[in-house]
Amino acid sequence: MTKRADKPITLTDVARRAGTSTAVVSYVINNGPRPVAAATRERVLAAAAELGYRPNRIARALRSRTTGVVGLVLADASNPYFAALARHVEQALERRERLTLIGNAGYSADRQRDLVDRFLAAQVDGLVIVSAEGGDDVTDLAQAAGVPAVYVHHGPSDGRARVVAADNHDAVREAVAHLRGHGHRHVAFLGGPHDEGPVAGRRTAWEAAVAGDPWAALLRCDYSRAAADSLTRRLAAGDALPRALVTATDEQAIGVLSGAWASGVAVPGRLAVISLDGTPESAHTAPALTVTRQPLEAMAEQAVELLSGRDPGVPAARAPLVVRRSCGCDGDQHRPPTPTDRPPP
C-alpha cells in the first residue's frame, strides 16, 4: 500500500527486499526455466505481494520478443456483422490471456495497410484481419515481419493466406427450400454490388439452388441498410418486388424491412425474407428475421487457433436455419424472445 505513482516497483526492488538476485525473482514469477527452493520462493512471493509488484510487460516483451498482443483489423466497425465478429475474436483472445489492439480500416486499402504497419511496429504477436471485398492483401507485410496473420470472413484468394470463412452452400440451399416450402415458386436473391468475396459464394450457391428457374431474380445493392432500403422503395413503387427474397446480409435485410414498411408492403405477407447472416439484431426487427446464423464464434475461435500455429483442420461449422417470422412462419411470435439472443445486463 506504500507504492507511489512516481516510482513503480521493479524486479530489482523485489529482489532486494527478498534478499535474492533478480534472476530468482524472475524464475519465481514465471515458474521460470529453472527451479527455486521452496523457502526462497515463499520469500520472493511475500516480497512481491508486500510491494505490490506488477511485471512490466513492455520490458518483458523487449527481451522475450513476444508481447501477448494481437492486432485486429476491421473493415468496418459500424457494421454489426463485423462488430459481432470482432467481439468474438476479442473474447477468444481474452480466453488465451492475450490483449487485443483494434483498428478500423473503413473499407480503405490504404488505411488497412497503414494499420497493419503500425500494429507490426507495436510488435504484435499476430494479426486477425476481418476484411471485406477490396481489402488489400497484407500477407507480404506480415510475412516480412515474421508475424502470423489470419483473414476472417474474406481474404485474398491466391491461397497464400489463411482464410477462415463459413461455408454457406448448405445454408443457402436450406433457405431457398424453406421459402419454397411456403409455396413460393420463385426465390429472388439480393447480393452485393460486386462479384468477388464470400458473399459471391452465397450468390453462386443461390444460383445452384434455383437452377432451372428463369424467373428467379438476382438483385444487387451495397451492403448497407440505406441502399437496400431505397432499392426496396424503388421496386415497390414500380410494382417489381419479388414475393420471396434471400438477402446476402442482415444489413440488407433490415434495409428491405424498413423500405417495405415505408412503402406499405407487408412482410411476410406480400414479401417473405430470409437473411444469411443472423447477427443478434435480426431477432428484434419488425418482423423478426428468419436467418441462417453464421457461426461467428466458431469462426473467431478457429482464426485465433490458427494464429497459434495449430491448424484445427475442422471445416467451418454450418450455418443453421433460425426460423422466426419474416419467412412466413409463426416464429417466436407468441413466445417471449429467447434470452440467449441478447442477455440482459
Place this chain on the structure above:
Amino acid sequence: MTKRADKPITLTDVARRAGTSTAVVSYVINNGPRPVAAATRERVLAAAAELGYRPNRIARALRSRTTGVVGLVLADASNPYFAALARHVEQALERRERLTLIGNAGYSADRQRDLVDRFLAAQVDGLVIVSAEGGDDVTDLAQAAGVPAVYVHHGPSDGRARVVAADNHDAVREAVAHLRGHGHRHVAFLGGPHDEGPVAGRRTAWEAAVAGDPWAALLRCDYSRAAADSLTRRLAAGDALPRALVTATDEQAIGVLSGAWASGVAVPGRLAVISLDGTPESAHTAPALTVTRQPLEAMAEQAVELLSGRDPGVPAARAPLVVRRSCGCDGDQHRPPTPTDRPPP
C-alpha cells in the same frame, strides 16, 4: 527489399550503414532533441529507407516510458450504443496517432478491474472507460499507476474521477414537448431497472417535463431488446399500453417496436415512440425511430482530449431531436434514407 523475417532491422544497422552513431539516427528519426547536419540527415534517411527500417515501438516504450497506446474498457460491446461510442473513441485516438487496446468487461466489476490491471501492466498511456451502472471504480488503480483515466457515459459520482456524459435535460424536454405537439396528453417513460446512472438523469428530466401530470406512467425494464419486447407484449395483452412513450435507450425502443409488431400494435398510430439514444440503427427500424441523438463523437473527442491533460472545458454538446417516423411525423418516409446515416462500403 532484402530484409529477412528472421533478422529485423535495428537502429544499429542503420547507423552502421550510414556511417554514424545510433544517436544521430535516433535524432533524425524523431527530429530528435538535437539537430543534425543536413547532409548527415540525408545519409541516414537513405540508409533507413534502403534497409526498410521500422522503429521498434516496444524498445522505444521501455526507454521513454510512453507507449502511444490507450486502453478502452467497454461495459458491453454487444450493445450498439456502447459499440458506437467505442468506435468514436478509437477514431479520436487514431487521429492522434495512438493505438487502442480494447477489452470487454461484460457488466462484471471483477472483469473490469482485471482488464484495467492488464492494461496497466501493458503500460498504457491512458484509460477510457465506457462503463454502465454498477461498473467498479478503478480510479484508484489508475492513479496508483500514474495513468490518466476518463469515464464516458457513466462514472463514479464521488467527483474524484473525470466523467464525460451528455446533458439530457433539454433533449428529454424536447422529446416530451414534441409528443405533446402530436396531441398526446400523457407521455410515458421507459427507464432502466435501477435508479442510478446517467439514464436516471434522463428519468428525472422526464419527471420534470411531465410534472403535474399524474397519468404519466413510469415503466421500467432492462436495457435490452428482449426485455422491452416482452414488456411491450405483456402491456399490449393487458391493454395497458400508453399512447406515447419516451424510451431511455435505442435498445429498448427497438424492443418496443418488435414487441408492438408482434402484438399487432401500430406504431406510431396506436403508440408513438421517441428514443433518447439515436444510434445509427435507429434510422432503419420499421418504422424509423424519432430520437434525440447523443453527441457520441463529441463525447469521445472530449474524453480523449481530457486524457491528454487538456480540459476542453466545453460543456457536453446538446442532443438534437431527429424527427423520423415513430413519433407520428412523416419523417423521411418519402425521401430516400439520408446517406450520412450509414455510408455505403
Place this chain on the structure above:
DNA sequence: AACTGCTATCTAAACGATTAGATGCGATGA
C-alpha cells in the same frame, strides 16, 4: 598563441525484464 563558443557528433548509461554461464556448496562414491 591561447582562449571562448558553437556545432555536429560520439560514447555509454539507462529502461526492466530474461536467461545462459559461472559459482558455491553439501552430499555421494571410490
Place this chain on the structure above:
DNA sequence: TCATCGCATCTAATCGTTTAGATAGCAGTT
C-alpha cells in the same frame, strides 16, 4: 581424502531505443 555430481543461486549480457555528457573541430576574439 579428493574428485564428482546436482542443486540453488548469482553475475552479467542482452533486447532496441533514447538522451545526457563528453569530445572534436572550427571560427572568431583577444
